Amino acid sequence: MLTPELLHALRNLPLAAKQAAEGFLAGHHLSRRRGAGMEFSQYRPYQPGDDLRRLDWRLAARSDRYYIRESEVDTSLTVHLLLDASASMNHRDDNGLTKLDYARLLLAALAYLAQQQGDAVSLSVLHPGGLLHLPARADARQLPRLYQALQHATGEGRFPAASQLAPLLARRQRALTVCVSDLYEEQSEINTLLTRLRAVAGDVLVLHLMAGNELSFSYRGAVTFQDLETGQTLQLDAEQQRSAYQQQIQEWLHTTAQAARRQGFDYYQLSTAEPLDGALREFLRRRQATSF
Known part of the structure; x- marks a missing residue:
């Protein structure tokens, strides 16, 4: 099983996507x-x-x-892939990968899987400028388009305002929407978008991406943290704060998962320290349920 850092070290997104996804194709996961x-x-x-x-x-x-x-x-369906490209996705794990690095690998592998199933695939990169959107297609040239867009995606600023995302909500075609995000938001802007997408397009799978060092709080000694979206800083002693932090992060994750499922989303938490297979398996499970 290839680790995310090994896939990233290939420096070749199409090859990494193929390597990550092909193991799941051996069983012919067709709906x-x-x-x-x-x-x-x-x-x-x-x-x-x-x-x-x-x-x-x-x-x-x-x-x-x-x-x-x-x-x-x-059967085939339309798969809409959403990438949260706000600045918080630039957080780097101890393995050297940022959340955005991991998200690129994951979405590229999902696009490869979906195309192998005969699905039409689209990609929307959500950033402060608004929206980079590639409409859904099932032709052979779609994967290179998606790979190029993912390779050039950069994390910056805050999650875009609702008015900038209006084109995503204009369609009325039933689809499976897959959103990769760390779900850091100020005023429920991500949740609002996903709720509206579920209303106009159907099933929504939320892949909640956290960094391994966020989950374990592996820091030592005096540390200065900076909010990547607001620039605010906080100084603390890691040993003194570890227990309280770990309790609070687990409470937040539990509340977030409960809220997502209550609103009808499929929710799956993953870590940049873990292989992609769990998220790929969850996608195939959700895809199979959507196809029937």
């Missing part, structure tokens, strides 16, 4: 429904209105009964 596809599944009795081209005439001649050949066809 299926019965229909008029190519792979035979079962027979069922003919009913008025059925397509006669699917009627098995040989079986009818032998049994004097009419049966329809049902098959399984691969």
